[in-house]
Amino acid sequence: MTIESHPPLEEYLETMWYLIEDGIEVIPTRLAERLGRSLPTVTQRLDRLVAEGYLLRPLGKQLEFTQQGQKLAEGVVRKHRLAECLLYQIIGLSYVKLHIEAGRWEHAISDEVEHLIMTLLANPLRCPHGNPIPYGTAADAAITSSGIRLNEAEVGVPLRLQRITEELEEDEALMTTLVDNQIFPGGELCITHKDSQALTVHHQGHFVTLETKSAALLVVDPFTGGPQ
Numbered sequence: 124m125t126i127e128s129h130p131p132l133e134e135y136l137e138t139m140w141y142l143i144e145d146g147i148e149v150i151p152t153r154l155a156e157r158l159g160r161s162l163p164t165v166t167q168r169l170d171r172l173v174a175e176g177y178l179l180r181p182l183g184k185q186l187e188f189t190q191q192g193q194k195l196a197e198g199v200v201r202k203h204r205l206a207e208c209l210l211y212q213i214i215g216l217s218y219v220k221l222h223i224e225a226g227r228w229e230h231a232i233s234d235e236v237e238h239l240i241m242t243l244l245a246n247p248l249r250c251p252h253g254n255p256i257p258y259g260t261a262a263d264a265a266i267t268s269s270g271i272r273l274n275e276a277e278v279g280v281p282l283r284l285q286r287i288t289e290e291l292e293e294d295e296a297l298m299t300t301l302v303d304n305q306i307f308p309g310g311e312l313c314i315t316h317k318d319s320q321a322l323t324v325h326h327q328g329h330f331v332t333l334e335t336k337s338a339a340l341l342v343v344d345p346f347t348g349g350p351q
């Protein structure tokens with residue numbers, strides 16, 4: 124299924140949410156890159172979303188959500204991540220396929236079913252990739268992503284993988300590499316070598332070399348040895 128079959132409004136708002144979450148500038152060029160569409164197409168659609176009251180574009184500044192846009196984006200992201208939890212924990216879909224499958228489900232889950240999934244799974248705080256599930260409550264802030272990108276970490280420092288960004292989840296080959304080496308959120312990692320092009324991480328007897336741009340899509344925390 125290509126991105127073309129996703130409702131554009133939800134797809135644009137969701138992508139904007141991910142850019143904000145990953146600390147990436149929310150400008151039309153970045154959205155065009157992430158959506159795989161041309162800049163003129165994206166600009167035109169963004170103008171419509173501004174006119175329809177979902178987005179604000181303060182002159183010379185980054186795009187922002189209106190309250191309405193924020194609520195809609197949050198709902199799509201919540202359904203996406205709850206669907207990933209359901210598909211993984213209950214249905215048993217392979218870890219590598221979760222993101223793509225949930226991309227279909229997120230547009231189809233009703234609010235009623237969403238609540239049933241939340242109850243079934245006891246209101247999970249993060250998706251299987253470690254990304255926070257937004258519930259639109261004050262408690263959200265407590266699990267808002269922190270941490271640093273793996274490529275920014277020092278050699279020899281014990282690290283814990285906090286989350287695999289949505290951008291990396293789309294890369295099936297890279298996801299397979301992580302799964303083959305048993306690298307999941309919560310796992311302990313340590314960089315053993317790093318240069319300008321790539322770095323090597325050690326994890327439970329596995330040594331995995333990742334390009335710097337791939338490592339930048341993994342978020343890590345210092346490993347303190349305590350509970351996650």
Ligand SMILES: [Zn+2]
Pocket residue numbers: 203207221222225289292
């Ligand atoms: Zn995902």
